[in-house]
Amino acid sequence: MDRGPTMIDVAEAASVSLKTVSRYVNGATNINPELAERIREAVQTLGYRRNLAAASIRPGWTSRMLGLIIGDLGNPYYSTLARGVEREVHARGYILTTASSDEDATRNDELVDRMLEQRVDGLIIVPPYTGGRSWADLPPPLPPRVLVDRPAPEGGGYTVLADNAAGAARAVELLVQEGATRIAFVGDSELISTMAERRQGYESALQAAGIAADPALVDHGVHTDEQAEQAVERLLADQGADAVFAANNRASIGALRAFRARGERVPLIGFDDFESAELTSPATTVVSHDIARMGAIAAQTLLTLIDGDEPAALTTVLPVALRRRGSERAAR
Amino acid sequence: MDRGPTMIDVAEAASVSLKTVSRYVNGATNINPELAERIREAVQTLGYRRNLAAASIRPGWTSRMLGLIIGDLGNPYYSTLARGVEREVHARGYILTTASSDEDATRNDELVDRMLEQRVDGLIIVPPYTGGRSWADLPPPLPPRVLVDRPAPEGGGYTVLADNAAGAARAVELLVQEGATRIAFVGDSELISTMAERRQGYESALQAAGIAADPALVDHGVHTDEQAEQAVERLLADQGADAVFAANNRASIGALRAFRARGERVPLIGFDDFESAELTSPATTVVSHDIARMGAIAAQTLLTLIDGDEPAALTTVLPVALRRRGSERAAR
Numbered sequence: 001m002d003r004g005p006t007m008i009d010v011a012e013a014a015s016v017s018l019k020t021v022s023r024y025v026n027g028a029t030n031i032n033p034e035l036a037e038r039i040r041e042a043v044q045t046l047g048y049r050r051n052l053a054a055a056s057i058r059p060g061w062t063s064r065m066l067g068l069i070i071g072d073l074g075n076p077y078y079s080t081l082a083r084g085v086e087r088e089v090h091a092r093g094y095i096l097t098t099a100s101s102d103e104d105a106t107r108n109d110e111l112v113d114r115m116l117e118q119r120v121d122g123l124i125i126v127p128p129y130t131g132g133r134s135w136a137d138l139p140p141p142l143p144p145r146v147l148v149d150r151p152a153p154e155g156g157g158y159t160v161l162a163d164n165a166a167g168a169a170r171a172v173e174l175l176v177q178e179g180a181t182r183i184a185f186v187g188d189s190e191l192i193s194t195m196a197e198r199r200q201g202y203e204s205a206l207q208a209a210g211i212a213a214d215p216a217l218v219d220h221g222v223h224t225d226e227q228a229e230q231a232v233e234r235l236l237a238d239q240g241a242d243a244v245f246a247a248n249n250r251a252s253i254g255a256l257r258a259f260r261a262r263g264e265r266v267p268l269i270g271f272d273d274f275e276s277a278e279l280t281s282p283a284t285t286v287v288s289h290d291i292a293r294m295g296a297i298a299a300q301t302l303l304t305l306i307d308g309d310e311p312a313a314l315t316t317v318l319p320v321a322l323r324r325r326g327s328e329r330a331a332r
Numbered sequence: 333m334d335r336g337p338t339m340i341d342v343a344e345a346a347s348v349s350l351k352t353v354s355r356y357v358n359g360a361t362n363i364n365p366e367l368a369e370r371i372r373e374a375v376q377t378l379g380y381r382r383n384l385a386a387a388s389i390r391p392g393w394t395s396r397m398l399g400l401i402i403g404d405l406g407n408p409y410y411s412t413l414a415r416g417v418e419r420e421v422h423a424r425g426y427i428l429t430t431a432s433s434d435e436d437a438t439r440n441d442e443l444v445d446r447m448l449e450q451r452v453d454g455l456i457i458v459p460p461y462t463g464g465r466s467w468a469d470l471p472p473p474l475p476p477r478v479l480v481d482r483p484a485p486e487g488g489g490y491t492v493l494a495d496n497a498a499g500a501a502r503a504v505e506l507l508v509q510e511g512a513t514r515i516a517f518v519g520d521s522e523l524i525s526t527m528a529e530r531r532q533g534y535e536s537a538l539q540a541a542g543i544a545a546d547p548a549l550v551d552h553g554v555h556t557d558e559q560a561e562q563a564v565e566r567l568l569a570d571q572g573a574d575a576v577f578a579a580n581n582r583a584s585i586g587a588l589r590a591f592r593a594r595g596e597r598v599p600l601i602g603f604d605d606f607e608s609a610e611l612t613s614p615a616t617t618v619v620s621h622d623i624a625r626m627g628a629i630a631a632q633t634l635l636t637l638i639d640g641d642e643p644a645a646l647t648t649v650l651p652v653a654l655r656r657r658g659s660e661r662a663a664r
Contacts, residue, residue: 004471004472004473046471047471048471049445049448049449049471050449063450064446065450073411073414073415073418073430074411074412074415074624076408076607079405079408079411080406082405083405083406083432086430086432090431090432095429095443095446095450096429096430096431097397097428097430098405098414098428098429099418099422099428100418100422111427113381114396116381117381117382118395118397118427138379139336139378139379139380139381140336140379141336253607253608253611256608256611257610257611260610260611274607274608275408275585275606275607275608276588276606276607276608276611276612278589278592279585279588279589279592279608279611280608280611280612280613281612281613292406
């Protein structure tokens with residue numbers, strides 16, 4: 001690509017020093033107004049444009065670009081998170097490069113490398129449960145980073161999480177209050193920390209209610225809504241489940257599809273709200289946190305680090321709320 | 333930020349020429365294996381990393397980064413589109429910077445400027461209906477660009493669209509077949525070309541059926557699902573609408589909420605599929621196209637342009653399919 005006019009061309013056309021053009025282009029406000037006007041005219045006439053990428057060879061340069069790595073941009077959970085991050089970083093003049101790791105450790109590491117090559121000023125990452133390289137193995141310099149939704153497999157670092165165990169426990173408590181004794185747990189791999197924590201909340205609530213946990217009622221093999229539909233169908237038909245705790249939005253959609261296919265339902269509570277939860281019959285009760293807010297807090301934490309300040313908290317845990325809508329009750 | 337070791341450091345440590353290091357780092361395969369191994373070791377020992385941003389001062393350099401500007405990443409329509417673009421560009425080794433314009437022309441122009449400053453290799457844009465600068469007013473060099481979902485207000489350029497008018501006409505035809513005569517149109521601003529085309533399809537189907545279009549049944553003021561709920565409530569209560577054509581997914585969700593609040597429904601067909609369309613009672617009939625595929629085709633077109641080749645088509649129009657699920661029928 002032709003590189004177009006340079007700052008030197010602008011300086012010549014405006015008959016000012018290169019240093020003054022540089023200060024103008026980088027937003028300095030204390031420039032002699034007459035000179036500033038000459039520079040403005042030269043910029044417009046020549047069609048000069050900053051090259052932020054090329055500027056990266058200068059000390060103190062920053063790309064004003066941040067990186068976000070999530071599981072899957074096509075999952076509304078993650079796109080809502082990404083939107084929350086985007087709003088916050090755009091308001092501060094940054095742009096955001098977002099990429100999906102598909103929970104693949106190798107892919108995640110490649111994306112990190114690509115973003116480091118682009119010299120992002122910071123990274124926000126949902127660490128894939130399949131692990132990957134340790135940050136300690138990467139050569140410096142490394143930009144600040146914040147983990148969101150899950151902690152690092154190796155622990156440590158700035159992290160923004162939801163109170164998964166408490167949320168799951170609250171859901172299971174309510175199903176028990178409504179009379180369920182064989183509550184199915186349907187979710188993704190136990191290696192995902194959010195899933196392990198939700199499972200823990202499920203078991204602690206059963207224990208508190210004096211109900212023995214039956215491993216046959218637990219299915220951790222559900223990554224898509226089709227798999228969730230099959231799992232719920234099987235748990236209802238073969239294991240006599242009398243209620244379902246759906247540990248994420250995919251599992252909730254799958255449970256609702258299984259109910260529809262069978263022509264009967266059992267009490268259901270899902271983790272994470274979803275777009276049409278209020279439109280199902282009955283409306284679907286969920287435990288959920290504010291995902292966009294989780295993204296915004298991760299972005300604020302990262303921007304604080306980039307500014308060289310100390311964030312208020314190393315780990316931020318967001319509360320989870322119960323939204324009762326009717327699906328927790330038995331069919332009448 | 334400390335810039336870390338350079339290619340010169342690697343060349344010295346490996347006792348090879350700078351040119352050989354450069355060829356190695358940029359993926360050349362015809363390098364003496366012994367030299368390549370020495371370079372590999374030096375890269376690892378020193379922790380050398382390419383600086384793609386700084387490399388931009390070299391002729392022929394490309395950022396291997398593409399830009400995507402959509403209306404709102406938080407809307408599942410756009411996040412599905414973004415996911416379709418992402419899959420395609422990642423497979424080709426590019427990363428993608430995605431940003432939401434919120435349909436704001438000024439914001440869109442700022443995002444274009446930011447992406448040009450980052451020297452993106454290409455742009456995919458959903459042009460905001462509020463207009464904005466003409467590309468002709470921007471100084472060269474400009475990277476290739478593809479418009480998706482809507483044509484440019486000024487026309488021209490590579491564009492990927494859906495057959496909006498035919499899809500809307502098909503929906504309205506079916507509602508008429510089911511006995512409706514006062515079909516409400518609920519959608520976003522008529523200034524959005526997709527909305528104008530869907531309105532056109534709505535009117536042509538009414539005309540073909542010999543039904544006079546009543547402007548009082550049309551509401552183009554609906555941007556959120558809350559606004560859609562209010563619009564449908566009003567059209568049912570005050571205008572005697574006996575069916576609803578919801579011109580996008582926000583309008584469909586709003587119509588379903590209005591039905592729930594009233595405790596009664598009328599026949600409904602929506603434009604664009606949505607996650608829980610199969611879970612409503614009755615399941616929601618939609619006309620829809622493959623949004624992820626639209627994104628993939630836009631990405632393929634852009635990558636063809638970047639390669640210096642001629643795309644197969646200037647404008648690609650994707651077919652729209654009817655998915656009958658029951659909501660088009662009157663309540664029994």
